[in-house]
Amino acid sequence: MYRNLSRSRIAAAVLTLTVLSGTSYAATNSPTNQADTTNATTTQLPRGVTPQHYALSLTPNAQAATFAARAVITIEVAAPTSSITLNALELAFQHADIAGAGGKKQTASKIDVDAATQTATFHFARPLAKGQYKLALDYSGKIGTQATGLFSLDYDTPAGHQRALYTQFENSDARSVIPSWDEPNYKATFALDVTVPSSQMAVGNMPVAASVDLGNGSKRVSFAVTPRMSTYLLFFGLGDFERSTAMADGTEIGVITQKGSLAQGNFALDESARTLREYNDYFGVRYPLPKLDNIAAPGRSQFFAAMENWGAVFTFENSLLFNPAISTQADKENIYSTLAHEMAHQWFGDLVTMRWWDDLWLNEGFASWMESRTTAKLHPEWNTALSAVGVREAAMGLDALATTHPVVQRIATVEQASQAFDTITYQKGESVIRMLEAYVGPDTWRTAVRSYMRKHAYSNTVSDDLWREVDAAAGKPVSAIAHDFTLQPGVPLISVSETTCSAGNTTVTLRQDEFTKDRDNKKALSWRVPVIAQIVGNAQQTRAVVENGKATLTVPGCGPLLVNAGQTGYYRTVYTPQNAAALAASFTGLASIDQLGLLSDSLSLGLAGRQDPAQFLDLVKATPLNADSQVWGKVAGSLANLHEQYAGSSGQQRFDAWAIARLAPVLAQTGWQARDGEAATVATLRSQLISTLSDLGDRSVIAEAQRRYAARTQEPGALPAPLRRTILAVVAQHADAATWDQLHADAQAEKTPLIRSQLYDLLASPKDQALASRALDLALTDEPGVTNSPAMISRVSRAHPELAFDFALAHLEQVNARIDASSRSRYFPRLAAGSAQAAMIGKLETYAQAHLAPTARGDADTSVAGIRYRITVREQRLPAIDAWLAKQAG
Ligand SMILES: [Zn+2]
Numbered sequence: 001m002y003r004n005l006s007r008s009r010i011a012a013a014v015l016t017l018t019v020l021s022g023t024s025y026a027a028t029n030s031p032t033n034q035a036d037t038t039n040a041t042t043t044q045l046p047r048g049v050t051p052q053h054y055a056l057s058l059t060p061n062a063q064a065a066t067f068a069a070r071a072v073i074t075i076e077v078a079a080p081t082s083s084i085t086l087n088a089l090e091l092a093f094q095h096a097d098i099a100g101a102g103g104k105k106q107t108a109s110k111i112d113v114d115a116a117t118q119t120a121t122f123h124f125a126r127p128l129a130k131g132q133y134k135l136a137l138d139y140s141g142k143i144g145t146q147a148t149g150l151f152s153l154d155y156d157t158p159a160g161h162q163r164a165l166y167t168q169f170e171n172s173d174a175r176s177v178i179p180s181w182d183e184p185n186y187k188a189t190f191a192l193d194v195t196v197p198s199s200q201m202a203v204g205n206m207p208v209a210a211s212v213d214l215g216n217g218s219k220r221v222s223f224a225v226t227p228r229m230s231t232y233l234l235f236f237g238l239g240d241f242e243r244s245t246a247m248a249d250g251t252e253i254g255v256i257t258q259k260g261s262l263a264q265g266n267f268a269l270d271e272s273a274r275t276l277r278e279y280n281d282y283f284g285v286r287y288p289l290p291k292l293d294n295i296a297a298p299g300r301s302q303f304f305a306a307m308e309n310w311g312a313v314f315t316f317e318n319s320l321l322f323n324p325a326i327s328t329q330a331d332k333e334n335i336y337s338t339l340a341h342e343m344a345h346q347w348f349g350d351l352v353t354m355r356w357w358d359d360l361w362l363n364e365g366f367a368s369w370m371e372s373r374t375t376a377k378l379h380p381e382w383n384t385a386l387s388a389v390g391v392r393e394a395a396m397g398l399d400a401l402a403t404t405h406p407v408v409q410r411i412a413t414v415e416q417a418s419q420a421f422d423t424i425t426y427q428k429g430e431s432v433i434r435m436l437e438a439y440v441g442p443d444t445w446r447t448a449v450r451s452y453m454r455k456h457a458y459s460n461t462v463s464d465d466l467w468r469e470v471d472a473a474a475g476k477p478v479s480a481i482a483h484d485f486t487l488q489p490g491v492p493l494i495s496v497s498e499t500t501c502s503a504g505n506t507t508v509t510l511r512q513d514e515f516t517k518d519r520d521n522k523k524a525l526s527w528r529v530p531v532i533a534q535i536v537g538n539a540q541q542t543r544a545v546v547e548n549g550k551a552t553l554t555v556p557g558c559g560p561l562l563v564n565a566g567q568t569g570y571y572r573t574v575y576t577p578q579n580a581a582a583l584a585a586s587f588t589g590l591a592s593i594d595q596l597g598l599l600s601d602s603l604s605l606g607l608a609g610r611q612d613p614a615q616f617l618d619l620v621k622a623t624p625l626n627a628d629s630q631v632w633g634k635v636a637g638s639l640a641n642l643h644e645q646y647a648g649s650s651g652q653q654r655f656d657a658w659a660i661a662r663l664a665p666v667l668a669q670t671g672w673q674a675r676d677g678e679a680a681t682v683a684t685l686r687s688q689l690i691s692t693l694s695d696l697g698d699r700s701v702i703a704e705a706q707r708r709y710a711a712r713t714q715e716p717g718a719l720p721a722p723l724r725r726t727i728l729a730v731v732a733q734h735a736d737a738a739t740w741d742q743l744h745a746d747a748q749a750e751k752t753p754l755i756r757s758q759l760y761d762l763l764a765s766p767k768d769q770a771l772a773s774r775a776l777d778l779a780l781t782d783e784p785g786v787t788n789s790p791a792m793i794s795r796v797s798r799a800h801p802e803l804a805f806d807f808a809l810a811h812l813e814q815v816n817a818r819i820d821a822s823s824r825s826r827y828f829p830r831l832a833a834g835s836a837q838a839a840m841i842g843k844l845e846t847y848a849q850a851h852l853a854p855t856a857r858g859d860a861d862t863s864v865a866g867i868r869y870r871i872t873v874r875e876q877r878l879p880a881i882d883a884w885l886a887k888q889a890g
Pocket residue numbers: 001002003341345363364367
């Protein structure tokens with residue numbers, strides 16, 4: 001699954017995101033540093049019956065929002081039993097029977113449906129002996145409006161109102177469409193046939209095997225049988241679609257869109273074909289299905305952008321379609337990252353699947369890493385290799401709080417599985433893989449991955465299955481390091497001693513501690529940490545592993561010492577004040593990625609009280625005008641974050657003035673107008689600078705955006721496509737009532753779902769509290785549509801967390817009706833996450849106690865930890881920044 005945060009947002013505003021996207025659940029019992037991944041698979045179903053094959057016939061009624069179905073499941077009974085239990089959720093069973101190999105049929109004497117355990121149990125009067133059976137079930141179910149189970153999305157087109165159907169089953173929603181052993185390790189084959197309107201296109205995991213006209217305006221479409229796979233990967237889509245295709249390595253690549261949008265899928269189609277060839281080579285196992293579609297859907301979810309159904313990737317339009325009239329460079333990169341991620345899952349996830357959700361990171365960490373690696377390789381012009389630092393920062397921001405959890409974690413409930421799709425699983429997983437790949441070398445790493453794919457195709461694994469292959473390929477025990485970083489939570493801190501220079505070499509001692517943001521007296525965990533050190537200006541690097549807390553290194557050259565050169569390590573580095581000052585003085589001589597790493601460490605260590613927070617401002621001062629766009633993007637994001645930390649306090653104005661004075665010359669250099677032949681990364685920086693300067697209250701930037709908006713109908717080019725959304729966001733942020741009414745009228749008139757969603761977002765982004773309240777009221781009317789409503793409330797929470805949270809609580813029923821049930825435990829805590837008010841902690845805890853099961857309070861705990869940290873930063877760190885600023889002015 002692709003989570004709803006784009007790379008550029010990660011790079012630009014890491015600190016903000018670590019609060020906004022914070023999802024994790026408290027690791028109450030920290031595991032010891034032992035491999036405990038080989039324990040028996042968790043299950044919520046009795047063992048003894050195994051599905052082999054599902055034949056599913058589905059007849060949806062889109063208008064009535066119901067479906068009728070028949071499932072015939074071939075099962076293997078291992079020991080005599082008189083009942084069969086499987087997963088089923090909100091299904092009504094009309095009939096159930098079972099037939100053995102002899103064909104003798106027996107109707108179920110009783111059917112028990114248990115909503116709490118999401119199961120159905122079929123009882124039979126005559127016990128079933130060991131052997132193979134066909135279990136036939138006639139049942140019906142519901143079509144929802146949230147992106148879970150079988151759901152509909154409505155949209156307007158010039159030709160009229162349309163309703164399309166899609167499925168979304170990860171992690172545990174296949175059971176709401178097909179009674180099944182809905183756990184990832186029960187792999188089986190699937191034969192799907194559907195009875196649907198003749199005029200519509202039906203899409204499944206496999207190509208259409210037969211289509212029969214039933215003569216009554218409907219047709220029966222049968223899809224070819226899938227390979228063995230997990231239930232959560234099954235897909236069905238239906239609507240007024242168009243499809244374009246391309247061939248790559250003998251596989252038919254398809255993009256499917258609503259009618260009229262097909263040309264906007266060309267970018268994704270071409271890039272998917274290229275990427276498939278790259279992956280066939282990398283994995284050493286060819287993509288096994290005859291086709292691979294990517295289906296674009298209007299609307300959006302609060303929690304995901306895309307899903308890797310095998311052979312039928314599902315993606316919301318804004319992460320798949322490129323519309324030159326409104327799409328930006330960041331959109332283009334996001335489209336590519338999303339498809340590269342979902343395609344990586346076709347191997348890591350679909351072909352080889354984690355045995356249970358404990359090892360979800362094997363899917364998500366790996367797909368995230370593969371997405372980053374392949375984007376950097378196939379699109380070097382975007383220079384995305386630098387975003388590795390932002391990815392790591394997003395993870396470390398949460399991993400340094402007491403509420404974090406290990407990458408590999410115990411998952412007991414459906415809700416916990418849903419909460420596991422978090423920054424630790426994705427971004428820490430990705431960062432740990434990047435570190436280990438750098439440690440063994442990319443060729444060795446790929447050899448291990450190929451061997452893992454070959455051995456485990458069509459089956460399930462735990463993390464140690466991967467480590468075994470890496471150990472074998474590397475010829476050294478990588479798994480010990482891997483266990484340190486995946487089985488225990490937290491962030492190592494490497495302290496650099498004073499250095500001595502002798503005979504042209506530098507000697508230094510590194511000590512390993514732990515970086516935490518909220519536990520000053522915590523006893524440090526122990527990690528084996530691979531480090532790469534370098535003297536600035538000397539190309540030779542020294543590699544070592546810090547073990548048992550300490551390592552002494554000899555590094556060629558003399559001068560400022562840089563630890564974590566290349567930034568592949570998952571740890572923070574704290575230097576002596578002398579070395580830190582020397583690094584700041586030679587900042588322009590560092591590689592861009594190391595500038596990013598140093599800026600990140602410096603800000604985080606400063607805010608956590610591990611060093612003077614003003615050291616970060618020294619680095620910002622030392623950042624040259626010609627630094628890489630992404631370095632300036634990082635500076636802008638960090639300054640925007642400090643501005644937020646200051647919200648409502650007296651020092652904010654002076655800080656803003658200083659920050660504007662740093663960033664305004666950078667914007668003057670990039671200009672508002674794209675230049676012919678400029679680097680792609682400049683376009684993204686331009687947007688970031690305009691947004692940040694608007695946040696900081698730069699009057700000239702706000703006035704220019706307002707001027708361009710006012711001139712939009714007379715002056716061609718006033719709103720150039722790459723800046724359109726950025727300019728509108730500035731206008732909306734500083735809107736008065738008349739401007740808000742104008743944006744509202746635009747939103748009401750807009751027919752294109754993508755633009756319409758953007759306009760409703762804008763309505764929810766004013767700084768003005770009264771307008772933000774109007775947006776909240778509007779969100780609960782029928783006007784914005786079910787997928788825009790929760791997004792608007794979230795949007796209001798960015799500038800007004802207290803207002804949004806109080807409003808959502810006051811309208812609990814209405815808000816809940818607009819969010820799928822498994823996401824509520826994440827949605828409400830996130831509304832509060834940006835607050836810096838002590839009162840919010842109590843409110844959030846009261847909410848969690850009243851509405852969330854104890855096992856589903858992880859996000860609430862993380863939000864509370866984030867709020868506490870903000871309060872600490874404001875009280876204890878900002879004074880040092882104030883003092884530094886006063887000295888600058890004086
Ligand atoms: Zn994913």
